[in-house]
Amino acid sequence: MARHVIAPVDELPPGTRKFLDIDGRPIAIFNIKGEFFGLLNRCPHQGAALCEGPLIGLAQSSDPGEIEYTKLGEIIRCPWHGWEFDIRTGQSYCDPKRFRARAYPVNVEPGSAVVKGPYVAETIAVSVESDYVVVDL
Numbered sequence: 001m002a003r004h005v006i007a008p009v010d011e012l013p014p015g016t017r018k019f020l021d022i023d024g025r026p027i028a029i030f031n032i033k034g035e036f037f038g039l040l041n042r043c044p045h046q047g048a049a050l051c052e053g054p055l056i057g058l059a060q061s062s063d064p065g066e067i068e069y070t071k072l073g074e075i076i077r078c079p080w081h082g083w084e085f086d087i088r089t090g091q092s093y094c095d096p097k098r099f100r101a102r103a104y105p106v107n108v109e110p111g112s113a114v115v116k117g118p119y120v121a122e123t124i125a126v127s128v129e130s131d132y133v134v135v136d137l
Helices: none
Strands: 003-008 017-022 025-032 035-040 055-063 066-077 084-086 106-109 132-136
Touching: 003 017, 025 132, 035 106, 055 084
Parallel strands: none
Antiparallel strands: 003 132, 017 025, 025 035, 055 066, 066 084, 106 132
């Protein structure tokens, strides 16, 4: 498992997402209310660019005629067929036993931790003034 520095936290404010390619895999990193999540940008249904779909909420009903919207901005809807996935877990709400979007753990680490190890250039001084978003694959 390799660590990849994605961006400074300031570049991903709440409600935004960032698309990138890591080792040939299309990934999207989401900031949901200050928490960061990663999903493979491929719908497990038919391969659409899942993370380019709209962020929506989840409509739930405990009794007939009563609908409650939860998880606002935490559900991604596939732009091709409208299948919905929980950004936090990758769970499908269309067919949860068969389909799940690949989720990746994302951490926020202090800049001082990021510059240790293989990320330090040998001859260039590096200074870090803010935190960075890091994903483990």
